[in-house]
Amino acid sequence: MKLKYLIIFVFICSCGSLDQVALDSERFANKEDLESIKILNEIAPSSLSTSERAKIVLSKMSFEQKCEMIGGNGMGMKPFKSLGLREIVFADAAQGLRTYRGATAYPSGLSMAATWNRSLAHCLGNAIGKESLLFGIDYLLGPGINLYRLPTCGRNFEYLGEDPHLAGKLAAEYVRGLQSNRVGGVVKHFAVNNQEYDRHNLSSDLDEDVMQMFYFPAFKKVLDESGCAAVMMAYNPVNGVSASENKYLIKDVLRTQWGFDGIVMSDWGSTYNALGMMKADLDLEMPSGMYYNFSNMKSLLDQGKIEIEEIDSKVLRILETNFRLGIYDRARNSRKPLYNNEILSNNREIARQIATEGLVLLKNEKLLPLESSGDGYIVLVGPNAKNTETGGGGASYVVPVKKIDILKGIKKYSDKKVIYLNLKNNIIEQKHHSIIKGADAVLVCAGLNSKIEMEGLERYWELPEKRRHDLQTDNLLNQETLIKDIANLNRNTCVILTIGGGVKLEPWINNVAAVIHSFYGGQEIGTAVGRVIFGLDNPSGKLPFSMAKKWEDFEASKFYIEDDNIVKWRLWCYPYCDPQRLKIKSLVYGERFGVGYRNFVKNGIKPLYAFGYGLSYTTFNLTDCQIKASAGGDIEVTVSVVNTGVRSGAEVVQVYVQSPTHQSLSPLDLRGFDKVFLEAGEAQRVSFLIKKDDLKIFDSNSRSWKFIPGNYSVRVGTSSDSFAFTEDFKL
Numbered sequence: 001m002k003l004k005y006l007i008i009f010v011f012i013c014s015c016g017s018l019d020q021v022a023l024d025s026e027r028f029a030n031k032e033d034l035e036s037i038k039i040l041n042e043i044a045p046s047s048l049s050t051s052e053r054a055k056i057v058l059s060k061m062s063f064e065q066k067c068e069m070i071g072g073n074g075m076g077m078k079p080f081k082s083l084g085l086r087e088i089v090f091a092d093a094a095q096g097l098r099t100y101r102g103a104t105a106y107p108s109g110l111s112m113a114a115t116w117n118r119s120l121a122h123c124l125g126n127a128i129g130k131e132s133l134l135f136g137i138d139y140l141l142g143p144g145i146n147l148y149r150l151p152t153c154g155r156n157f158e159y160l161g162e163d164p165h166l167a168g169k170l171a172a173e174y175v176r177g178l179q180s181n182r183v184g185g186v187v188k189h190f191a192v193n194n195q196e197y198d199r200h201n202l203s204s205d206l207d208e209d210v211m212q213m214f215y216f217p218a219f220k221k222v223l224d225e226s227g228c229a230a231v232m233m234a235y236n237p238v239n240g241v242s243a244s245e246n247k248y249l250i251k252d253v254l255r256t257q258w259g260f261d262g263i264v265m266s267d268w269g270s271t272y273n274a275l276g277m278m279k280a281d282l283d284l285e286m287p288s289g290m291y292y293n294f295s296n297m298k299s300l301l302d303q304g305k306i307e308i309e310e311i312d313s314k315v316l317r318i319l320e321t322n323f324r325l326g327i328y329d330r331a332r333n334s335r336k337p338l339y340n341n342e343i344l345s346n347n348r349e350i351a352r353q354i355a356t357e358g359l360v361l362l363k364n365e366k367l368l369p370l371e372s373s374g375d376g377y378i379v380l381v382g383p384n385a386k387n388t389e390t391g392g393g394g395a396s397y398v399v400p401v402k403k404i405d406i407l408k409g410i411k412k413y414s415d416k417k418v419i420y421l422n423l424k425n426n427i428i429e430q431k432h433h434s435i436i437k438g439a440d441a442v443l444v445c446a447g448l449n450s451k452i453e454m455e456g457l458e459r460y461w462e463l464p465e466k467r468r469h470d471l472q473t474d475n476l477l478n479q480e481t482l483i484k485d486i487a488n489l490n491r492n493t494c495v496i497l498t499i500g501g502g503v504k505l506e507p508w509i510n511n512v513a514a515v516i517h518s519f520y521g522g523q524e525i526g527t528a529v530g531r532v533i534f535g536l537d538n539p540s541g542k543l544p545f546s547m548a549k550k551w552e553d554f555e556a557s558k559f560y561i562e563d564d565n566i567v568k569w570r571l572w573c574y575p576y577c578d579p580q581r582l583k584i585k586s587l588v589y590g591e592r593f594g595v596g597y598r599n600f601v602k603n604g605i606k607p608l609y610a611f612g613y614g615l616s617y618t619t620f621n622l623t624d625c626q627i628k629a630s631a632g633g634d635i636e637v638t639v640s641v642v643n644t645g646v647r648s649g650a651e652v653v654q655v656y657v658q659s660p661t662h663q664s665l666s667p668l669d670l671r672g673f674d675k676v677f678l679e680a681g682e683a684q685r686v687s688f689l690i691k692k693d694d695l696k697i698f699d700s701n702s703r704s705w706k707f708i709p710g711n712y713s714v715r716v717g718t719s720s721d722s723f724a725f726t727e728d729f730k731l
Helices: 002-014 018-027 031-043 050-059 063-069 109-115 118-134 164-179 208-215 217-226 247-257 274-280 294-302 308-325 342-358 406-413 430-437 479-489 522-533 555-559 597-603
Strands: 088-092 139-141 184-190 202-205 230-233 263-265 360-364 377-381 417-420 441-447 493-498 514-517 585-588 620-629 635-643 649-658 669-678 683-690 697-699 704-706 711-719 722-730
Touching: 031 050, 050 308, 063 294, 063 308, 109 118, 109 164, 109 342, 118 139, 118 164, 118 342, 164 184, 164 217, 164 669, 184 217, 208 217, 208 697, 230 247, 247 274, 263 308, 274 294, 342 522, 377 406, 406 417, 406 441, 406 522, 430 479, 441 479, 479 493, 493 522, 514 522, 555 597, 620 649, 620 711, 620 722, 635 649, 635 669, 635 711, 635 722, 649 683, 669 683
Parallel strands: 088 139, 139 184, 184 230, 202 585, 230 263, 377 417, 377 441, 441 493, 493 514
Antiparallel strands: 360 514, 620 635, 635 683, 649 669, 649 711, 697 704, 711 722
8 A cells, every 4th residue: 555655656756857857958948048058157167166156256247237136027037148147037836837828727725735745745846846947937936835814815725724834844845846856936925924905004913922933933944944945025014014124024033043045035016115125134126126226226325324245145145046046057948838748747647636635525424425327417506616716816826728627527437417507696496496306416516716716805704695896706696595505405415615715604514415625626626526526536635724613713803804895805005116105004913823723722612624624435543642752852652543444545643732831822733744545454653753842932021932841732633623642741
């Protein structure tokens, strides 16, 4: 069994090897780039270290060239042909390459998080890295890892859930896979970008210990464990200061505390003041030098407000990072990528695997898996049955090379008759009743789309029901009513949610037999759903966020935008960069650590579905758990996982730690996880090591990290509210 999965993993990750990509790149190299490489090697030979080469190039740059380098060039960095520095190209990459002409549309980041599979995250990064080289792209603007604070954030689908340990570990593997192809990763958005409403003006205001212990750790994990090339700053101000000129975030945390020596760039149009950006230590303004330009820099120098060394340090970091990645020493691919290319073909399989492992089976009352053959028929209805949405909207949206919607996927794997009912406004007519009643099962494909769930918007907590001024398509209406009406006619109803996070289920969850959360599953969403529905693949996804019974159960809902009407329609404020329009407003994170499962644990609230929850077609037991604390304070956990069912499948073992009681601190923290694939009857032992340093807290008074002696509780289980073993220690 283990060999089987190892072979699959090696096959997927090795498809279209880097050597082959390099060979093709050399064969179809951009001629201008080859000329630049020749000039560069005459100025700063490749035999020198990256630091030496960067310093040589810097010494030959004019003041004007330096100013041009720290101001962007649309979707990249400017070329300097006389120095042998070619143009550098960026691409958005939350769900694949945003090329505007078609690429592999992978599942969304939240779907990737639902796999809880570090190896698969690495494989995804590797695949996108190879695809980037085909498209001549040098940096990917991702991964996005802002935490899921409330389900209404319009970009939750891009991110990796509500927990910093899960997000950080998966993102680090993604970046390692990506940068193994010498394509730079850009982790974003630093920091505390947890809502999209009025994002240029709405300041995320919170205590330093909450930032350090909850909102920063995922970023630190990525930088420490992957060597990520760049960090993108957020749009929102933090504690009243815009992120791109926030000295605390950039100079104090990134540079001094964490020792980050890569590129720190602005998000597109999130800059307002040249001097503030310079003093905060921002390296690169995007998409152009609106403030980082020759005129402004010369004026600041002449006034004695900045020193030339401050500009030089930014240029040097950009040069060194590009040299480390080998960008200036490789020519871009001049060929248009072919969609039958081996790499793109294999990447389609990776997209399918992520979509499949990311499906979360929330409820199953002996309905799934369905029989795929025999008499009878299956009915499909709902806005995402046909032309299923592959991803959320905004900068993340990828035009898929080839899409398999849910209807196609069900038809592909079913020998039974499949009937699709194209309902106007999701309203069932009398003529549909007998068809629905007679079906073996009815699949209701509900959810949102890329026009409603997107960058720059907050989205609905509930499935759309009534017409509202911002509802972009009529086929999203009446979804709650549709589900209840279908279930009243046929109890064998399965709801398939295509949506970027949690949603209100209470009005109808007790009426249906099964619920699958498919997130935005990319171009292979239909294949993944079809295979799981008919039992060809066993669902193994686990929720990367908590699902509440009602909105008020989220503690952060008490500290959210008050005007619900405005939230739902207001897009980002134009013009982007007019500082005269920047009127900073405050959004206080009064819940502190009370986000996600930490909120439910602290307040004793039962979630509808807990963080880490997900059903399977087989069953698992955790046995023979040993939890030991070493003399140095590290904690070792070993446990056996047994597949006690009749099907092969995967379970995610999760290790949580409860620290000594402290009212203002997090009551429970995920500290380890491992996804284990097992045949029926098979067992495997897994181990975890929790370092004592990982248990330290940030003390606000001394502004330092400290270990608090006391009673610690280690909990081993399969979700944040389901534990097989608990052990208490005095450390």
